[in-house]
Structures are given as structure tokens and as C-alpha cells.
Amino acid sequence: MSALLPVYKKWDITPIKADGSWIEAEGGKKYLDFTSGIGVVNLGHKNDEVKKSVEAQMELFWHTSNLFQLPIQEEVALKLNELTGLDGVFFCNSGAEANEAALKLARRATGKTKIITFQQSFHGRTFGAMAATGQSSIHDGFGPLLEGFVYVPFNDIDAVHKAIDEDVAAIMVEIIQGEGGIILIDEGFLKSINQLCNENNILLIIDEVQTGNGRTGYPYAYLKYKGIKPDIVTTAKGLANGLPIGAMVAKKELKESFGKGVHGSTFGGNPVSLAASKVVLNQISNPQFLAEIRDKAEWFISELKIAAEDIPVIKEIRGEGLMIGIELKEEVAPYIKQIIEHQLFVLQAGSHVIRLLPPLTVSRDELLLALAILKEVCKTNLTMTKA
Known part of the structure; x- marks a missing residue:
């Protein structure tokens, strides 16, 4: 037992x-x-460079808290900003946490409550991320769910049009639905929802938890498509090659909506995990x-x-x-x-x-x-x- x-x-x-x-x-x-720890050890098990970087940090300290100035947080955040074209990072411990942060930021920044996501999507199993997930099997037994989520068919721009109203804060989308069956986004569909977001003052959240960190041959999967400019990107899994980490990256205009005391994570931005992330981000910048x-x-x-x-x-x-x-x-x-x-x-x-x-x-x-x-x-x- x-x-x-x-x-x-x-x-x-x-x-x-x-x-x-x-x-x-x-x-x-x-x-x-051919699982890589479910898309986590992207640079391979027991990667030498990751090991050296982690060991060097562990010789200094493992954890202090977010009360302190930690240069390694700034270093990794700057690299994430550089790769995504965004301007502010919140560190956490997993993809679900990163998506929770994105949902909170979207509602707080816009003053709106509705989030459009997609059928067969997967954004995590914590309460908000679960509600964002468009799979009834994930919801079973946990109702009533967090309100405000609308699930529309993936790659169906007409359905997105119909779901938009004045209370929509964000559209949250995966470039490839991983848990949903490796369903690729249509380029025209992605460009259309990007345009709809721009025209309707809606935030575009791209969930790169599984597709990011080099998995598709790009630092982040949306970067394959010219002209796509998300307002928020979430990432985790391969970001530290096996150590727990997550990150939400947001555009500059959203920074003031996540001021002091609004959100937090005790272990978010742990220096040992970030030591691994430094190696990963340098590699996927190559x-x-x-x-x-x-x-x-x-x-x-x-x-x-x-x-x-x-x-x-x-x-x-x-x-x-x-x-x-x-x-x-x-x-x-x-x-x-x-x-x-x-x-x-x-x-x-x-x-x-x-x-x-x-x-x-x-x-x-x-x-x-x-x-x-x-x-x-x-x-x-x-x-x-x-x-």
C-alpha cells in the first residue's frame, strides 16, 4: 500500500x-x-552545464526569499524579456501557477472578468487554471467552477467572434494543444485572434508551458509566426531542465497592475532553479x-x-x-x-x-x-x- x-x-x-x-x-x-519528464528535461537528463550552474549556486545559497535583491532573478528575467519581446516577469513554480498569475493579471489590468479559452485545451489543475481548461474530464467533481470562462472550438475564428463581448478580458491559447492530442494551431487563426484582441482591447495570453523553451525549434512556439504579439506569455516545464519553475512574462503596460502585495509565491524565483534556467535560456538563444x-x-x-x-x-x-x-x-x-x-x-x-x-x-x-x-x-x- x-x-x-x-x-x-x-x-x-x-x-x-x-x-x-x-x-x-x-x-x-x-x-x-521520449517523454523528457513530460517535456521538462529538454537538454537531456543530467546535463553537464546545468549541473555545473546549479552546483555553483548551491555553494552560495539555496533560498533566501523575495524580500531580497537577487541579481540572478534580474538576469533570467531580462533574458526572458529579450526572447519574448515583453517587459516584466513573475516567477513561480509550475505552469499551472504561471497560468493562474496570467488570469489574475488579465482581470486586474482590464477590470473585465470573461476569459475565452478553447475546447480540448489544458492550462493546469489548480482552480483557476482548471477552469480555463476546456476539458470536462478535468472539471468532473470539482464544481462549481470559477465563473467567467467560455470554451470555443479550436481553430474556429467565427466561434471566437461570437464569444466576444464588452466583458472579455483575454483570450488564452496554446500554439499546440499538447494534452488535447497534439493539435496544431492554424496560422491564419492565430493571426486573426491576435487582430481581434488588438481591435477589441482584449489581452492575448499564449500558454507556452509545453511548447516553449525550444521544444518546437523556436525559443517559444509563437515566434515562428510573424507579427504575433502576445500581451502575456506563460512558460514552465523545460525552463529549468528538471528543477521546479514557472514564469509569467507580460508587456510593459501591465506592470503597474501587479504592484507590491498583489501576488506572490514563496519559492518563486528560487536561485537554484534559476541557475538551471540560465543555461536553458542561453541554449535556446543559439x-x-x-x-x-x-x-x-x-x-x-x-x-x-x-x-x-x-x-x-x-x-x-x-x-x-x-x-x-x-x-x-x-x-x-x-x-x-x-x-x-x-x-x-x-x-x-x-x-x-x-x-x-x-x-x-x-x-x-x-x-x-x-x-x-x-x-x-x-x-x-x-x-x-x-x-
Whole structure:
């Protein structure tokens, strides 16, 4: 009997060490990790540069509080501002916390209460972030929910138009719906909601918790699209390569709405986590590193699509950078079980999508190995015939 509350559906695997793209489990079996701790260890497990930076900070101090001037907070915040084009950072501990901060800021800054989000979105499990999430399965049992959220179909600009009224404070959107099944945003749709926000004095919040920090081959996924200027960006997961951190980044005009005492987080801006973030942000500022991610991803997605032509159970391959979904024509749970038995860790996104989130440092040889396993399992477990 576990001492833990049973909120996680755990695998019957106990890691003992990890390095790069690999996890070694109890008993000595090694697994290729295409989960990255659910999009967290983007620079690979036990990254040497991250380790050195963290150890150097730990030699100084681990925690003081936000009563003190901490230069490392300013350093990392300036880098986030530089990468996003925004001008003010609030540090916290997770993506859900970052999204909570964004929702509070949007309401406080505008004096309005309504937030438009999207069906199948995921923004977290704390009360406000849960209410922003457009999935009834996440809401079940927790009502009444926080009021003021409107869920419209993703990539449907007409539905957004209809939802807008004078009380809308913000539109909150993911560039790729990760938990929702690796659903990519249409460029025209993104540009249209950006324009609608500008025309109606509505804040645009982009949730980059999973898509950010190099995952798509850009520092933040929205930067692929010219002319997109969010008012608020949230990020977490890969921001500290495995240490807990979150950040909300906002435009200059919103700074005065989050004055002293308005919001806070005891552990937000922890210097040890920020020491890891320094390395991550420096790496995702490197154009060569980002180009390598895009090149690897383009090649791998192409290989997956070629393989899918001979595997009828595969409905579609989609993704951006190293955030990839393999949609099947049947439920993926038995396939994922077999993939793990073949010593490859992958994730599920909805009932029919295998989600791949390898480290951004993954090698082509490791991608080839994963490709071979995925092909073998999908063919071996084939229960459908070609239509």
C-alpha cells in the first residue's frame, strides 16, 4: 500500500539513474526516454552545464526569499524579456501557477472578468487554471467552477467572434494543444485572434508551458509566426531542465497592475532553479541549436509519415519540432504498453494519440531506434485491415 495519494497512473518501473536520452531502471534495463519528464528535461537528463550552474549556486545559497535583491532573478528575467519581446516577469513554480498569475493579471489590468479559452485545451489543475481548461474530464467533481470562462472550438475564428463581448478580458491559447492530442494551431487563426484582441482591447495570453523553451525549434512556439504579439506569455516545464519553475512574462503596460502585495509565491524565483534556467535560456538563444532541432524534427516526422503509409492503424502524423503526435484509428493504451516493453518511453495524449517529446539533444541514431520500435509495435499489434 502506497503512502501517496493515488492521483497518478504510475508505470511499474523504478528509475535508478538517467543520462542524456536514457533512463536506467531497477534491474539494469535501459529505456530510451521520449517523454523528457513530460517535456521538462529538454537538454537531456543530467546535463553537464546545468549541473555545473546549479552546483555553483548551491555553494552560495539555496533560498533566501523575495524580500531580497537577487541579481540572478534580474538576469533570467531580462533574458526572458529579450526572447519574448515583453517587459516584466513573475516567477513561480509550475505552469499551472504561471497560468493562474496570467488570469489574475488579465482581470486586474482590464477590470473585465470573461476569459475565452478553447475546447480540448489544458492550462493546469489548480482552480483557476482548471477552469480555463476546456476539458470536462478535468472539471468532473470539482464544481462549481470559477465563473467567467467560455470554451470555443479550436481553430474556429467565427466561434471566437461570437464569444466576444464588452466583458472579455483575454483570450488564452496554446500554439499546440499538447494534452488535447497534439493539435496544431492554424496560422491564419492565430493571426486573426491576435487582430481581434488588438481591435477589441482584449489581452492575448499564449500558454507556452509545453511548447516553449525550444521544444518546437523556436525559443517559444509563437515566434515562428510573424507579427504575433502576445500581451502575456506563460512558460514552465523545460525552463529549468528538471528543477521546479514557472514564469509569467507580460508587456510593459501591465506592470503597474501587479504592484507590491498583489501576488506572490514563496519559492518563486528560487536561485537554484534559476541557475538551471540560465543555461536553458542561453541554449535556446543559439540559432544553430534551434536549427538543429528543426532539421532533426523535419527528418524524423518525414520518416514517420513514410512508415505510416504501410501501417493502416496510423491515421495521422503531426507535430512541430520535437513535439509530435501519432494518431491511431483505435485506442493507443495497448500500443503504448508494448512500446514501453520494447524499452521506449512515450506518452499518451487523449485516447488515440501517442505523444513523443524526446530531449532536444536527442541524436539521429536515437531517433532511428525509436522509429524502428514504433514501426514494429504498430505493425505487430495491427488489428485493422486496410480500408
